[in-house]
Amino acid sequence: MKRAGAYIVSAALIAAVWLPVIQNTDSFPLSNYPMFSKARPSIAHIDHAVGVLPNGDTEVIPPNIVGSGEVLQAKTIVSHTIRRGRRAAGKLCRAIAGRAPNYERIEIRSDSYDVLGYLDGNTKPVKSRVHARCTARATR
Numbered sequence: 001m002k003r004a005g006a007y008i009v010s011a012a013l014i015a016a017v018w019l020p021v022i023q024n025t026d027s028f029p030l031s032n033y034p035m036f037s038k039a040r041p042s043i044a045h046i047d048h049a050v051g052v053l054p055n056g057d058t059e060v061i062p063p064n065i066v067g068s069g070e071v072l073q074a075k076t077i078v079s080h081t082i083r084r085g086r087r088a089a090g091k092l093c094r095a096i097a098g099r100a101p102n103y104e105r106i107e108i109r110s111d112s113y114d115v116l117g118y119l120d121g122n123t124k125p126v127k128s129r130v131h132a133r134c135t136a137r138a139t140r
Contacts, residue, residue: 041115042114042115042116043112043115044112044113044118045112046075046113047075047078047082047109047110048060048061048109048111049065049092049096049107050106050109050111051100051102051103051105051106051107051136052103052105052106052107053102053104054104058107059103061096061106063075065096065100066096067092067095067096077092081108082108082110082131086131086132089108089131089132090132090134093106093107093132093133093134094134096108097134097135097136100136101136102136104136105133105134105135106136107130107132108130108131108132108133109128109129109130109131110128110131111127111128111129112125112128113125113126114126
C-alpha cells in the first residue's frame with residue numbers, strides 16, 4: 001500500500017511539472033516562456049513625438065522633453081493624448097515645442113515599422129499618421 005501511495009504522489013508531481021508545457025502556459029514549476037516563443041507581429045505600431053530638423057531629417061523627441069524622464073511613461077503620455085483627440089494632441093505638441101528649440105517643427109505621430117526591416121537598417125516608417133503638427137520655438 002505504501003508503494004502505491006508513492007507511485008501516486010510521484011505521478012502527481014511529474015504531472016505538475018509537465019502541465020505547463022502541455023497547456024503552453026508560463027507557470028511554475030516549469031516555465032517555458034511563451035512570450036518569447038510565440039509568433040510576434042511583423043509590424044510595430046509606435047505613438048511618439050517627432051522633431052523635424054531644419055534640413056528635413058527627423059528625430060524622436062527625448063522622453064524628458066515629452067514630459068517624463070522615463071521612456072515608457074513618455075510613450076504613455078503620447079498614446080493617451082492621441083486617444084483624447086486632435087485638440088489634446090495639439091496642446092501636447094505646443095507644450096513640447098516650447099521645450100524643444102532645436103527643431104523646426106514638432107509632430108505627434110503614430111508610425112508603423114517593419115520590425116525585421118528596422119533591425120536591418122530600414123528605419124523609415126512603412127505607415128505614418130500625424131495627429132498634430134506645430135512650429136518649434138526656435139523658428140518663431
